[in-house]
Amino acid sequence: MMCLALALSILFALGVFNTEKGNNLSAYVTYAVVFVLTWILSLIVVRSYERHLMGEGYNLYARIMTAGCIEFIVLCTCGYLAKYYFSRGILISAVVLAVFFTMLERWQMRRYLYRNRRRGEFDYATVLVGSPQGMSKMIDQLTSGKGQASGYKPIAICPVMMFPAADGKHHYRTYSSEELVQLNHDNQLDNLFDFPLIPFNSRFAERAQLHGAQTVLITDVLNIDSEMTRAFSLAVEARELELAMSASVAHIAGSNIILRQQSVMPILSASLSQYSLSTRIIKRFMDIVGSLLALIPTCLLIAIFGIAIKLEDGGPIFYAQERVGLYGRPFKIFKLRSMKVNADKLDAQLAAQEGVELGATFKVKEDPRVTKVGKFIRKTSIDEFPQFFNVLKGDMSLVGPRPQRDYEVASYNSLYSTRLLVKPGITGPWQIGGRSNLSPEEAEVLDVNYVENWSVLTDVAILIKTVGAVFHGDGAY
Structure with missing residues (x-):
């Protein structure tokens, strides 16, 4: 290149x-x-x-x-x-x-x-280690359409049971095949029986290698601070096997980890460098410059489609709605109106009619409230252009999780509420990751991962990818 x-x-x-x-x-x-x-x-x-x-x-x-x-x-x-x-x-x-x-x-x-x-090539042969329930769930995730992209292909399992011992430490042993059959009384663990079982003992790494494994993936159960896990990880890595661990999006994996050798005990500290004052100033500078540059061409499009909206039903051109922003502070968001007047008052009724949950990811694919002009400007994201004024004002950023309403924020769990630690954005990982085609769980992972790992350069990369996502139009409705 x-x-x-x-x-x-x-x-x-x-x-x-x-x-x-x-x-x-x-x-x-x-x-x-x-x-x-x-x-x-x-x-x-x-x-x-x-x-x-x-x-x-x-x-x-x-x-x-x-x-x-x-x-x-x-x-x-x-x-x-x-x-x-x-x-x-x-x-x-x-x-x-x-x-x-x-x-x-x-x-x-x-x-x-x-x-x-997706054809089964270029995968890393992986042995799963964890509880039967955790491994079963992981197998479903790794063999799904999107999970295949991660490249971990399960080839064997190591079902582990943790139990306390008299010395106060955690000990582990392998489930037998008979115990797995007994646990599978509701058939939810059927996918485990497609793979050979490797015992959790001192010869685990050797046997995993004999099965052709390249990666050992710990799904749960094992405590990362236990002596057994330390010995296990050394044995695995000494045989040049990759050791991977399933971590929740709330884990400190995105942080800068520093081991501080204090006089009393070693202390492990974590910090997210992107939340420093200097990085926030750079991000705000990008928002101001980017929104000013974007408003030059978009003002013409706003005028053209504003006239079309007015001619269609005579209603207002702009739509202002209260959304929740940084640290839970409310603000007014501006959009070109794409729905019939007072459509937001029918949210609960429509959700009940369509049989979907009224929450953080409430979207209806064939929404009867959307106007003809609205369908086009939603597909092309033109309805979002007035939000550059929100960015210029400081309520929003060019990149961040999408802003949501009070009832949506009320449905957040403690992890998902971390999205309120950054300003909502015009675009973000949700927009380039599939938009409304994403499941609530997938949208949550993308948003929280952004909060944990954003940087100025990843913002630039998201802005570049947004152009392709807008032209492609997937999940826009």
């Missing part, structure tokens, strides 16, 4: 606009060697070649953009130290194009990877 970017940059700079300049082959060879090597090193530094990263979505693109920033700095430094001054036009355009081309390339590779994983 860097070679392609460099070739286009040289062609653009010399072959098109400056044809009178002579060609210096040795200079171009030096460009190619230095640019390519430093680009690969930059991608290594941001860990873009790590296992599983290809399936992580916008985090991948954020790392590539970070690599582009590193590449630019490294090239400038190399040129200064070697007294070899690269053409500024070629340097800037090559780095920008390399980032763009690499993102396109990785996007195509992800699509290829997902297609093949």
Whole structure:
């Protein structure tokens, strides 16, 4: 990708606009060697070649953009130290194009990877360790359409029972096949009997390897602070098997973990760097600049479709509704009206009629309240354009969880309520992840994961992916 970017940059700079300049082959060879090597090193530094990263979505693109920033700095430094001054036009355009081309390339590779994983290829053979119920649920998740994208293919199980002992510590033993049959009285554990059983003992890692395992996935039961789990993890990793653990979205996995050796005892502290004052200032600056730039072209579209809305039923063009924002503070959200007047008063009635729950993810696919113009502006997300005024005002951000109403917030559990720790956004992981086609559980995971892991660069990646999601239109209704 860097070679392609460099070739286009040289062609653009010399072959098109400056044809009178002579060609210096040795200079171009030096460009190619230095640019390519430093680009690969930059991608290594941001860990873009790590296992599983290809399936992580916008985090991948954020790392590539970070690599582009590193590449630019490294090239400038190399040129200064070697007294070899690269053409500024070629340097800037090559780095920008390399980032763009690499993102396109990785996007195509992800699509290829997902297609093949649905056919059972490119998977990591995985042994599941945990309670029968936890493993059964995990098997269902990993073999579902979206779960296959993770690349973990169950090949064996290790059902574990935890019980307290006289020494006050937790001990573990393996369920026998007969005990599993007895537990399966309601047939909810049927999927466990499709896999061989590996005992939980000192030879576990050896036997997992004999089954062809590449990964050991702990679903539950094992305490990460127990001596048994520490010994188990050492045995697994010593045989070059990947050790993975199922973690809830509330886990501190997204935090910066620091081990502090205090005089009394070692203390493990966690912090989320994206909530620092400096990062919040950068995000707010992006919101102001982005909303101002977006309002220039969107004002014309707002005017055009505002007239169409007025002509259709004579009602108001804009729709203002109270939503819940940062830290639970209410604010007025602005949208182009896509429903009949006073449609929001029929929410409960429509939910009962359609047999769906009136809660945080309440959506009806064929909503009878949507007008003809409204159907189009919802599909294309034009109805959301007035929200750039909300962003400029500071009630919303360009990127974040979607803003919701009081009754929706009232249905949050303690974990989902963490979405109120960030400003709601015009776009976010929900919009690029499938929108209204997502189940409530999937939407919750995406939103809480954003709260835990957002950064300036992931925001940029989400904004880029939103363009494709809007044109695709999946889940927009």
